[in-house]
Amino acid sequence: MNRNTQTEQPVIVAVTGASGAPYALRLIQRLAAAGVPQHLLLSDAARVVLKQEVELDLPDEPKATALALADALGIDASGIRCYATKDWFSPSASGSAGIRRMIIIPCSMGTLARIACGASDNLIERAADVMIKERRQLILVPRETPLSAIHLENMLKLARLGVDMIPAMPGFYHRPESLDEIIDFVVDRVLNHIDMPNTEAKKWGS
Numbered sequence: 001m002n003r004n005t006q007t008e009q010p011v012i013v014a015v016t017g018a019s020g021a022p023y024a025l026r027l028i029q030r031l032a033a034a035g036v037p038q039h040l041l042l043s044d045a046a047r048v049v050l051k052q053e054v055e056l057d058l059p060d061e062p063k064a065t066a067l068a069l070a071d072a073l074g075i076d077a078s079g080i081r082c083y084a085t086k087d088w089f090s091p092s093a094s095g096s097a098g099i100r101r102m103i104i105i106p107c108s109m110g111t112l113a114r115i116a117c118g119a120s121d122n123l124i125e126r127a128a129d130v131m132i133k134e135r136r137q138l139i140l141v142p143r144e145t146p147l148s149a150i151h152l153e154n155m156l157k158l159a160r161l162g163v164d165m166i167p168a169m170p171g172f173y174h175r176p177e178s179l180d181e182i183i184d185f186v187v188d189r190v191l192n193h194i195d196m197p198n199t200e201a202k203k204w205g206s
């Protein structure tokens with residue numbers, strides 16, 4: 001797939017109730033800047049965390065959510081479609097829609113566990129299940145500390161199925177001077193994994 005095709009293909013961006021809402025917002029911003037259409041899925045807990053961590057109180061209705069988010073981030077709302085948690089008729093609920101990439105950022109241990117056992121009880125879990133069964137790209141950005149054996153076993157199970165684990169574990173060897181640089185460290189890793197043009201990322205050895 002060439003770079004142009006990459007930016008035309010939609011990406012499912014799912015946000016769950018783990019700590020790390022700023023990572024999600026930055027990823028949405030960066031994808032929007034690259035002109036990538038986004039299907040946005042928010043868990044109920046993600047809305048609570050967005051309010052707690054970044055004081056973003058989003059309306060319930062999906063279209064209003066997309067508009068409010070675009071307004072808060074200063075991006076074009078036309079590239080973002082938001083879907084309700086039980087919208088089984090949305091494109092991300094079926095393999096036949098052909099969406100090839102999904103990112104769950106941040107990914108809670110609850111969502112991770114439910115994906116690992118194939119629960120598919122909300123649209124995020126169902127979309128992830130579709131990615132796995134269709135052998136498409138699923139990236140999780142898990143966040144919890146400390147990690148229990150349950151969390152680690154679930155991650156191992158999913159990694160063995162080909163799911164990409166990019167934990168929210170920023171490095172400090174680039175000597176970040178701001179919170180933004182720390183957030184970008186994680187978001188850059190995600191963008192590199194979906195092979196997006198990412199000129200801002202610092203490369204090792206550069």
Ligand SMILES: Cc1cc2nc3c(=O)[nH]c(=O)nc-3n(C[C@H](O)[C@H](O)[C@H](O)COP(=O)(O)O)c2cc1C
Nearest residue numbers: 016017018019043045046052108109110111143144
């Ligand atoms: C402010 C806040 C921070 C949280 N941080 C985490 C976290 O880092 N990791 C995690 O797995 N759960 C965290 N939780 C708990 C999850 O939100 C909770 O388990 C929820 O049921 C997850 O639901 P979801 O997977 O549908 O989003 C946090 C909750 C709140 C309110």
